[in-house]
Structures are given as structure tokens and as C-alpha cells.
Amino acid sequence: MKTKHLKLSNSRISRRSVLQGATALGGAAALSTFGAGTLRAAPKKGGTLRLAMGHGNTSDSYDPATWDNAYVQVFATARHGYLTEITAEGSLVGEVATSWEASPDAKIWTLQLRDGLTFHSGKTVTADDVIASLNYHRGDDSKSAAKPIVEPIQDMRADGPSTVVVTLANGNSDFPFILSDYHLAIMPSADGKIDPASSDGCGGYVVQSYEPGVQATLARNPNYWKSDRAHFDNVQILAILDAAARLNALVTGEVDVIDRVDVNTAHLLQRSPGVKLMTTTGTQHYTFAMDTRVEPFNDNNVRQALKYAIDRQELVDKVLNGFGEIGNDHPIGRSNRFFAADLEQHAYDPDKAKHYLKQAGLSSLDVSLSAADAAFTGAVDAGVLYSERAKAAGININVVQEPNDGYWSNVWMKKPWSAVYWGGRPTEDWMFSTAYASGAPWNDSFWENERFNKLLLEARSELDEEKRREMYYDMQSLVSNEGGVVIPMFASYVMAHSDAIATPDKVGANWTLDGFRAVERWWFA
Amino acid sequence: MPFWDGQSRGDVLQSIWIMIARRLGLGLVTLFVVSLLIFAAVEMLPGDIAEEILGQSATPETVAAFRRELGLDLPSYQRYLAWLGGILQGDFGTSLANGRPISDLIAGRLSNTLFLALYAAAISVPLAISLGILVSLYRNSLFDRAVNLITLSSISFPEFFVAYILIVLLSQSGYFPSLATLSPGATFAETLYRTFLPALTLTLVVTAHMMRMTRAAIINLLASPYIEMARLKGLSPGRIIVKHALPNAFAPIINVIALNLAYLITGVVVVEVVFVYPGLGQLMVDSVAKRDIPVVQAAALIFACAYVLLNLTADVLSTLSNPRLIHTR
Numbered sequence: 132m133k134t135k136h137l138k139l140s141n142s143r144i145s146r147r148s149v150l151q152g153a154t155a156l157g158g159a160a161a162l163s164t165f166g167a168g169t170l171r172a173a174p175k176k177g178g179t180l181r182l183a184m185g186h187g188n189t190s191d192s193y194d195p196a197t198w199d200n201a202y203v204q205v206f207a208t209a210r211h212g213y214l215t216e217i218t219a220e221g222s223l224v225g226e227v228a229t230s231w232e233a234s235p236d237a238k239i240w241t242l243q244l245r246d247g248l249t250f251h252s253g254k255t256v257t258a259d260d261v262i263a264s265l266n267y268h269r270g271d272d273s274k275s276a277a278k279p280i281v282e283p284i285q286d287m288r289a290d291g292p293s294t295v296v297v298t299l300a301n302g303n304s305d306f307p308f309i310l311s312d313y314h315l316a317i318m319p320s321a322d323g324k325i326d327p328a329s330s331d332g333c334g335g336y337v338v339q340s341y342e343p344g345v346q347a348t349l350a351r352n353p354n355y356w357k358s359d360r361a362h363f364d365n366v367q368i369l370a371i372l373d374a375a376a377r378l379n380a381l382v383t384g385e386v387d388v389i390d391r392v393d394v395n396t397a398h399l400l401q402r403s404p405g406v407k408l409m410t411t412t413g414t415q416h417y418t419f420a421m422d423t424r425v426e427p428f429n430d431n432n433v434r435q436a437l438k439y440a441i442d443r444q445e446l447v448d449k450v451l452n453g454f455g456e457i458g459n460d461h462p463i464g465r466s467n468r469f470f471a472a473d474l475e476q477h478a479y480d481p482d483k484a485k486h487y488l489k490q491a492g493l494s495s496l497d498v499s500l501s502a503a504d505a506a507f508t509g510a511v512d513a514g515v516l517y518s519e520r521a522k523a524a525g526i527n528i529n530v531v532q533e534p535n536d537g538y539w540s541n542v543w544m545k546k547p548w549s550a551v552y553w554g555g556r557p558t559e560d561w562m563f564s565t566a567y568a569s570g571a572p573w574n575d576s577f578w579e580n581e582r583f584n585k586l587l588l589e590a591r592s593e594l595d596e597e598k599r600r601e602m603y604y605d606m607q608s609l610v611s612n613e614g615g616v617v618i619p620m621f622a623s624y625v626m627a628h629s630d631a632i633a634t635p636d637k638v639g640a641n642w643t644l645d646g647f648r649a650v651e652r653w654w655f656a
Numbered sequence: 657m658p659f660w661d662g663q664s665r666g667d668v669l670q671s672i673w674i675m676i677a678r679r680l681g682l683g684l685v686t687l688f689v690v691s692l693l694i695f696a697a698v699e700m701l702p703g704d705i706a707e708e709i710l711g712q713s714a715t716p717e718t719v720a721a722f723r724r725e726l727g728l729d730l731p732s733y734q735r736y737l738a739w740l741g742g743i744l745q746g747d748f749g750t751s752l753a754n755g756r757p758i759s760d761l762i763a764g765r766l767s768n769t770l771f772l773a774l775y776a777a778a779i780s781v782p783l784a785i786s787l788g789i790l791v792s793l794y795r796n797s798l799f800d801r802a803v804n805l806i807t808l809s810s811i812s813f814p815e816f817f818v819a820y821i822l823i824v825l826l827s828q829s830g831y832f833p834s835l836a837t838l839s840p841g842a843t844f845a846e847t848l849y850r851t852f853l854p855a856l857t858l859t860l861v862v863t864a865h866m867m868r869m870t871r872a873a874i875i876n877l878l879a880s881p882y883i884e885m886a887r888l889k890g891l892s893p894g895r896i897i898v899k900h901a902l903p904n905a906f907a908p909i910i911n912v913i914a915l916n917l918a919y920l921i922t923g924v925v926v927v928e929v930v931f932v933y934p935g936l937g938q939l940m941v942d943s944v945a946k947r948d949i950p951v952v953q954a955a956a957l958i959f960a961c962a963y964v965l966l967n968l969t970a971d972v973l974s975t976l977s978n979p980r981l982i983h984t985r
Contacts, residue, residue, distance in 0.1 A: 154875070188755030189761075189942040190709070190951075197709050197753075274706070274722035278714030328755060343754060344942055345934040346837060369837060371932050378879075379823055385835045430761065536945070540707040540714065552712070572715040 174633070178655040180367040182644075183377050186392030187370025194327040195314050196268065196275035201390065201643050202370055204313045206347050208647040209366060210251075211316035211332035214242065214261065217557050217646060218434040219639040221466055223307055227256060227317050227333065227608050237302035237592045238402055242310075244293040249354055250319045251337045258289035263320030265328065277314035279565070302592030304599075305558045313647060335361030335651040336535035344370050349650075362654035381406060381627055388628040388653075390643050397625055405630050406599040410623040412456055412563070413640030414555020417507045417622055419500060419517075420575040422547040423615035427498065428576075431613050432491035437498075439487065439523035442479040443619045449516060450509040454625050458618035461610040462553060462562050465621075466640050469559050469603035474611060484524035495525040498548060502530060505538035506550035507622070514550060517619075544575050545630050549618075551575055557641050559603045560591050576615025583609045631655055668979045672972055675982075679971070683964035690960040691743075691953055695736050698949050704728055705752045705947040726752050739950060743957075749950040753943075758954045760938070766958060769935040772851060773920035776858035780911055784863045788870025788909075790818040793897055795875060807864035818977030819857045819930040826853060837932040854931040858924060869912040875903035907974035907981065922959040 187202035198204055214228040227233070228242045248256040268275040269284060286298040299306060309315075315333060318325040330338040335357065336349035349366040369386065371377040374393040380386045382403050392400060392408065401408050421428035428434060443457035454464065460477055463470050488496060500517070502510040514530035521528050533542045533549075543549050556562040566573050569584045583606055590602035592656070610616070624643040628634075633656035639646030645653065682748035706722035707714055723729045742749050748758035787807070791800040802896050810818060827834040836851045874897055877883060925937030936955055975981045 188946065189939045190751065190946040190948050192756075193756030197715070199709060199711055271717075272721050272724070274710075274718050274725055276710050276718065278718050279715060342934065343756075343940065369835070369932065371835070373929050373932075375820060376823075376930050376932060379834050381825065383827055383830070383834060385833060533911070534702075536701070537707070539712045540703045540956040543712065573712070 147570070150562040153177045158304070171176055173654070174359070174362050174654040176362050176654070177364055179367060179545055180363040180388065180632075180655075181367045181369065181386040181648065182650065183369045183371040183380050183386040183389045184341070185372060185374065185377060187344050187372070191343040191377075192328070193330050195264075195316050195318070196327065198314060199276065201647070202368070204312045204642070205644055205647045205650065206341075206368055207316055209312060209334060209336045209349055209368070209650040210330060210338055211318070211334045212248070212256070213317065214310035214314060216648075217311050217639065217641055218306070218494070219635060219645065220650070221468070221557065221639075221641065223311065226311075227261065228307075228310070231307050233304065233306070235434045235594075237304040237306070237594065238299050240297045241290070242295045242297065245356065246293060248333055250331050250333050250355060251352060252319060252331045254319050254331075255292075256317060256319075256333050257292045258295045259292075259323065260320045260325075261295050261317055262289060262295075263323050263325045264325070265315060265318045267318075267325050268314060275314060277312060280309055280312055281315070283368070283384075288397075301588065302591060303560065304594055305560045308558045309561060311557070313642075318432075336366055339365075346370065357651075360651045363650070365652050368650075378627075381629065384629065387632055388626065388644075388649065390624070390626045392627050394454050394625055397452065397454065400627055407628055407630060407632075408637065409626045409628060409634075410454055411626075411638055411643075411645075412464070412621055412623040413466045414462075414553075414557070414626065414644070415460060415622050416458055416464065416553050416555060416618055417461075417510070417620050418458075418551045418553060419514075419617040419619070420542075420544075420549060420551050421615045421617075422577050423579075424577045425547050427491070427496060428494075428547060428615060430491045431495070432487045433496065434615055436484040436487035436491070436496065436524065436526065437521070438477050438483040438617055440524040440526050440618050441517050442520045443477075443618060445479075445520070446513050446516060446619050450513045451620060451622055454623040456621045458620050459607075459611055459618075460614065460618045461607040461615065462555065462561055462566065462616075462618060463603070463607050464555060467559055467562075468494040469558075469600050469607075471604040471607040473499065474604070477611065479520060481520075481524040484521070484526065488525060495527065496546070497527045497529070499529045499531050499546075500548045500550070501533045501542050501546040502550040503533040503535050503538045503542065505533075505535035506543070507552040510550040510552075513619070532601035544573075544577075549575075554642065559606070560587070563587055563590075563606060563610075566616075567614065580609060580613060583613075628653075664801060668976075668982065671982050672729075672975055675975070676968065676972065679964075680967045683961075686964055687957055687960050690956055691740070692736075694953055694956045695732075695739075695949065698944065698947060698952055699732050699945075700945060705949075708946045709753065728752075735949075739953065748954045751943075751948055751951050753946050753951075758951055761951065762936070762954055762958065765934060765936045765939050768933065769921055769924070769937070771847075772854060772858070772924065772933065772935060773917065775848070775851060775855040776787070776862070776920050777913075777917055779855060780859040780863045780916075781866065783859065784866035785870050785909065787863070788867045788874065789897055789902065791867070792871045792874040792901075793893055795871070803867070807860075807867055810860035811862075811864035815857060815861055815924075815926045816930050818860050819853070819927060822853050822857055823930075826856075834931065836931040851931075851933065854924075854927050854933055857927050857931075858920055862920065866909070866912050866916055870905070870909050873908045874901045877901045877904055898955045903977065906977040910970045910973045910977070914966040918963045918966045921962045 182204045186200035191203045198207055212227045215223050216226045218224055227245055230243045230244050232241045244258060265281055268277045268281045283300045284297055285300045286295050290296050319331050335352050335355045337352050339348040339350055341347040341373045347368045351361050351364055355361050371380060377389045381389045397408060400406060423429055438460050447455045447457055459474060500514050502514040504510055511532050518528035518530050545550060556565060564571060566575060567578060568587055569579045586602050586606050590599050626644060632653055634653050687739060706719045710718055750757050751761055767817055787803055791803050823834045826832045832853050878901060883896060909915050925941055925978050928935045928938045940952060940955040959967055
């Protein structure tokens with residue numbers, strides 16, 4: 132390691148992968164340390180999984196540029212392979228890629244692809260397919276929602292049929308994590324282009340039929356390379372948008388698994404026999420983002436006052452019905468590697484809020500908060516609760532109920548203060564560069580902090596784990612105490628399944644349904 | 657069929673053909689106006705398909721690329737004319753959202769919607785008319801009041817509420833499935849079984865209107881002199897209503913049935929959502945939400961057609977049942 136050459140691999144244990152694994156265990160859940168090798172029976176093959184989801188739209192498509200809801204994300208993950216995969220514990224393993232190696236400045240990445248991997252159509256997965264799949268999201272003509280995350284890729288070239296060399300504009304030691312993004316499915320290419328209307332992939336399940344917004348049926352890929360995954364013979368993914376209908380379908384045994392259980396009726400579900408409620412809390416969080424360029428939010432004292440005027444526990448109890456955790460005004464969740472657990476927790480404190488108002492030269496404050504249920508379920512209620520509590524600090528929050536329709540194009544980042552939903556990102560760097568870095572397209576507080584931006588760049592290419600930890604702690608502290616976003620809560624994903632379904636001991640919390648991978652990770656007991 | 661005032665059957669048929677031709681012509685004009693209105697309305701909604709699909713992930717560059725790819729950067733009148741040109745050649749175009757041909761997208765949904773509408777009509781129309789006859793026969797009795805109370809209650813509750821009640825009563829106890837999603841290759845009997853609850857919900861929702869109209873139309877006629885004559889002849893009340901009053905009451909009843917059939921085709925999105933039934937309503941709502949204009953247009957045209965054709969059919973049938981209607985001005 133004297134050249135500081137970074138090597139990560141599944142099969143080979145390197146310093147970094149040991150650290151990664153260890154920190155993920157420590158950060159995510161001590162559960163998994165007990166989990167390994169306990170009494171749980173080994174997964175069994177067979178059966179047809181019927182999964183009902185609270186998303187799904189007739190306008191959904193196979194096109195990876197447009198995957199915008201959990202239905203298409205779970206469906207995509209069932210049929211496609213990705214270069215890397217985030218495990219339930221939050222660490223990274225290879226999928227289409229077996230190993231990856233970075234230059235000392237983390238700018239040039241060499242990915243080794245898995246040998247003998249084939250698409251459902253029988254075509255072998257080659258470096259050209261990988262490059263075409265990533266290229267689809269890049270370039271001027273890209274309409275992809277993933278364009279900003281592949282923007283740092285400067286160049287890609289194939290070095291033989293199973294090696295891809297990626298050159299980044301700036302060093303990024305978390306780059307392999309980005310390759311696990313659900314948009315970046317590896318699809319077969321012809322003449323350097325993928326066919327976005329094709330369902331062909333190299334994942335565990337082959338599409339049998341698909342009617343957007345209604346249902347998809349899949350069958351196990353007989354050539355799937357993972358021997359310990361894809362236990363169901365067949366899978367049916369249904370879109371049941373109505374929460375009561377979804378719940379009823381599970382209770383009457385018409386489906387085996389549902390997501391998006393209505394938190395208001397979740398306690399009733401717990402009483403139903405034969406049905407289990409499941410919650411995971413990861414990186415999904417709900418925020419109120421202020422435009423830090425305009426008055427009064429350009430004054431950090433005002434922002435601090437607003438952060439102390441919110442009763443976080445009350446929001447978790449009443450808006451999330453207890454299915455969540457309080458936030459500390461930074462977007463890093465407890466399951467993240469570098470979560471700053473010892474950072475002082477912002478609590479409801481009207482006196483402190485008043486103190487900060489005084490510092491800002493104000494005796495009272497009148498602000499408008501734009502919210503709609505499109506931002507997150509219960510956003511308007513959360514705003515009203517916030518407004519009631521803030522009164523004690525002399526802050527009048529006028530909650531403006533905006534239309535759900537067009538919320539993201541007309542309200543978010545247009546109105547000075549608005550409610551926002553974030554699914555979160557698996558790494559600190561990814562989350563910060565998406566929504567807090569200077570000039571990032573989704574920096575919804577328009578926050579410009581010189582020290583933060585400098586730390587972000589340094590930490591990205593820093594390979595020393597301890598130094599990175601320190602930097603990310605500093606950044607969380609900066610965002611928490613100087614940032615323009617009030618982050619009161621991290622919301623759990625609430626799902627339910629019948630007793631017949633068995634899951635691994637540790638279920639992924641990075642996305643709903645075991646990190647979108649319930650289809651290949653779960654089985655019938 | 658009774659024919660009055662010396663008109664021959666041929667004269668009546670001829671004027672009906674003229675009426676059909678004229679109404680179909682007007683129907684085409686209606687469809688054109690509807691398409692124009694819908695297009696303008698969707699254009700006026702904030703945002704377009706690029707912004708709706710990219711949602712929170714939108715950046716100005718990706719939205720622009722999206723619009724370029726779909727031709728949304730063209731002025732709206734050009735897009736409308738292009739769409740109109742396609743329609744005149746029988747081409748519905750492709751969905752902006754997923755590039756599927758709209759004719760394929762709609763065909764399956766339309767047959768689902770028509771199936772459910774016919775299923776519900778097959779239960780509700782005979783039910784409503786027989787109940788209407790019975791209650792006019794026993795008007796103002798306890799039976800009359802009870803039927804009125806029940807049908808009016810079921811029409812007064814929102815559809816989803818009726819649907820949930822049926823689910824609690826008939827689905828959670830295991831009699832009928834609450835998911836109406838059709839698996840390909842299901843037999844006809846299976847399909848009838850799976851879609852029974854939505855059909856029953858719709859039946860409960862539309863029966864009252866038709867039943868009340870049958871009752872009102874019949875009772876209205878019972879005061880006429882010819883009924884009095886029949887009564888003086890000593891005919892039984894049942895025979896008077898079925899043989900003498902009902903044929904003359906058909907005109908208003910047919911009109912109400914047509915209105916309700918049109919409703920069954922166009923207005924059942926809530927029932928589709930609760931029972932997860934893939935019909936046209938859900939397609940239209942999804943497409944409006946995503947601003948997928950060609951799909952919205954196609955669905956709107958089908959709905960408008962349903963109204964035009966059903967109203968025309970109703971008028972033709974009522975005219976046949978009562979040729980005097982030709983001369984009403």
C-alpha cells in the first residue's frame with residue numbers, strides 16, 4: 132500500500148473494505164452482528180410472490196431516464212443488474228463489476244466486470260454495454276434524472292471486453308457507490324447505444340408481461356449468477372394506489388407483501404392475524420428548505436431561531452405516528468457511515484429561538500411556509516404544528532397550502548421556504564453534493580458556505596478513513612448550525628407482509644422494500 | 657309500437673334517418689370542439705410532461721432535452737394541428753410518457769371499461785325498471801318507501817364509501833375478491849366473479865336514478881284519461897301499468913338509462929381505483945397528472961363519443977316508441 136493504491140474487491144480483503152464493513156455495522160445496526168449464523172432457516176426456493184405497491188402509473192416506462200417512483204424502481208431492480216449493490220448493512224459489494232481500483236487521486240477508476248454474465252436475451256455483458264448504459268444518462272441530449280450524478284464522468288473507455296476505465300473530473304473515493312444508483316441499470320447495447328424501450332437486463336428476473344400502472348409478471352432468470360438470491364419462481368408486482376385497498380388485499384390474502392402502509396392505520400394492521408408490520412429507518416427525510424439568498428433567511432440567526440422553534444418529537448409522534456426519528460438539521464441518517472452521533476441535538480427551545488431573533492435584531496418574525504402533500508404526506512399538518520409551536524418564540528409562520536400538481540416545478544426552489552422530501556443518499560458525499568454543495572442543481576437552500584464546499588472537495592478525494600470521518604463531522608455540524616434547511620425528521624418506510632414471507636435478519640433501509648431488492652432477497656418460509 | 661296521426665311507418669323511419677345523419681354531423685362538430693377545449697385546458701395546466709416526469713429530479717437542461725425529444729418545444733397550435741392531422745387519418749399517435757401506440761394503450765382499457773359498464777348495466781337496468789314498476793304499483797306503501805330509502809341512500813354515499821362497505825361485508829368474509837385485476841387468460845365466469853364487487857358498487861350507485869324516473873314517468877301517466885278508461889274497463893292494476901302505462905313512459909326512461917350508461921363508461925375512476933380495475937378512467941387521470949396530452953385527447957374523444965352515441969341511441973329509441981316526438985319543436 133506504499134503507493135497509496137486503493138483496491139476494493141469482493142474477494143480480496145483490503146484495509147478499506149474492512150473499515151467500510153466495520154463502520155457500516157457499527158453505524159447501521161448492531162443487529163447484524165447477532166444475525167449471522169443464527170437459528171433462522173436457510174432460504175427456500177419456490178412460489179409466486181405477489182407484491183402490491185402504492186405507486187405505479189400508466190405513464191411509467193422501461194426508460195431508465197424516467198424512473199421516478201418506487202414501482203418502477205423495484206421493477207427495474209428485479210430485472211436489471213447494476214455495477215455495484217448496497218447491501219442491507221449499507222456496505223458496497225460488486226454486482227456486474229467484481230472489483231474496482233482507483234488511481235491515488237481517486238480520479239481514474241478501473242472496473243473489472245464479472246465473467247460469463249449474460250443478459251436475459253443471451254447476449255454476454257461486455258464493457259461496451261456498461262459504457263453505453265452509463266452514456267445514456269450523459270451528454271447534452273440526456274433527459275435523464277440521473278444526469279447530474281454522472282456529470283463528473285469525463286471519459287470512459289473499454290480496456291478489453293471486461294474492463295472499463297472511467298476518468299472523473301475530480302477525485303471521488305465514493306464513486307463506486309454512485310454506480311449503484313437505480314437509474315444506472317446495465318442494459319444491452321448495439322452500436323454504442325442502449326434501447327431504452329427494452330426490458331432486457333441481467334438481473335434475477337425476466338419480464339413476462341408488463342402493463343404500466345397495472346401489473347408486471349416476472350419469472351426467475353434460470354442463468355442468474357447469484358446462487359443465494361432470487362428465491363421466488365415467479366413474481367407479480369401490482370400497482371394498488373389506494374391505501375385501504377392495498378391493506379385489504381394483504382389482509383384477505385390476495386397479495387403477500389405491501390409497501391406504503393398508511394401510518395394512521397398501521398396499529399390496526401398489527402392486530403390482524405397472519406400479517407407482520409415491517410419498518411426500516413434509513414436516509415429518507417423530510418425538510419423545510421429556506422432560500423438563504425433572500426431576507427430574512429439570509430441571516431443565520433433567523434435560520435437558527437427557526438431551528439429551535441420546531442418541536443421535532445411532536446412531529447414524529449403526530450405526523451409520522453411514531454414511524455420515524457427526529458432529525459438534527461443535517462441530511463445524514465443514523466445508518467450512514469459517518470453519522471455524527473455526538474453532535475448537539477437541536478431541541479424545541481422558544482427562549483433560545485427568541486435569543487437568536489434578538490441577535491438578528493428582531494423582536495418578532497413573520498414568514499410564509501409553502502407546503503403540500505406532494506412534498507411529503509402530512510407536510511401541511513407538519514407546517515401547522517410547526518406554526519403553533521413557533522408562536523411561543525414570537526415567530527408567526529403562515530402556512531401556505533400549495534397545489535400538489537406541479538409542486539416540484541412551481542413551488543420547490545421557487546418559493547422562499549418550502550416543504551421537501553428526500554429519499555436520501557447512501558453516502559455523505561453524494562447527499563451533500565446533491566443538495567448542499569455550491570452550484571448543485573438541487574441545492575434547495577441556495578446555500579453557499581466556503582468552508583463547507585472546501586471540506587466537501589477535500590473529503591471526496593481523501594482516502595484516509597479517519598480524516599474523512601472528521602471532515603464529514605465538521606460538515607454535518609456546519610449544515611446543522613449554519614445551513615438553510617430545517618430537517619425535523621427521518622421517516623421510516625412502513626411495509627407489511629404475510630407470515631408466509633421470510634426475510635433476511637437485516638433488511639436494507641436505504642430505500643423501501645429492502646433497498647428495492649425484496650424481490651430477490653426475500654423468500655417463502 | 658303505436659303509430660299515430662296517419663303517418664306511415666316509412667315516413668317515420670325516413671325522418672329518423674335524417675335525424676341520425678344530422679345528429680352524427682353535429683356529433684363530429686362536438687368532438688372537434690371537445691378536442692380543442694381539452695387541448696387548451698391541459699396546455700393551461702401548470703407544467704408539462706417533462707417537468708411532471710422528472711419531478712424533483714428536474715434540472716433545466718434535462719427538461720429542455722426532454723421537450724426537444726418529444727417536440728414539446730414547438731408552438732402549441734402546431735402540435736394541435738399535427739395531432740388533428742393524425743386523428744383524421746385514424747392515427748391516435750403515441751403516448752408521450754412511454755412511447756406506446758395510444759390505440760394499443762386504449763384498446764385494452766376501453767374493453768375493460770365497456771365490460772364493467774355492461775356488467776353493471778345488465779344488473780342495474782332490469783333491476784331499476786322492475787323496481788320502478790313495482791313501486792308505482794304499490795305507490796306510497798311501506799314497500800315503496802323502503803325501496804326509495806335504500807336506493808336513495810346508496811346513491812347519496814360517495815362511491816368509494818359504498819365500495820369499502822361492500823369490501824368489509826363481502827370481501828373480508830371471503831365471498832368475493834377485492835382485487836378486480838384481470839389475469840390474462842381468465843375464463844368468462846372467473847372474470848364475472850372477479851369483477852362482481854365493482855359491478856355491484858356501480859349498480860348501487862346508478863339504480864336509484866333510473867328507478868325513480870321509471871316510477872315518476874309511470875305515475876305521471878296514471879292520471880291520463882286512457883288509463884282511467886282502462887281502469888273503468890276493470891283491468892288489473894298490474895296489467896294497466898305494464899301494458900298501458902309503461903310503453904308510453906319509455907321515452908323518459910330510455911333517456912335516463914342512456915345518461916346512466918354514459919356515466920358508467922366515463923365516471924367510474926373512483927371505483928376503478930378502489931378495486932384496482934384497469935379501466936379508461938384511471939388511464940385518463942394518470943395522463944392528465946403527467947400532462948400526456950395525446951392520451952388525454954384520445955380518452956376524452958372516446959368519452960365524448962360515448963355521450964354523443966348514447967344520447968343519439970336514446971333519442972332514436974324514444975322516437976320509435978313515440979313517433980310524436982319527431983314533431984316536437
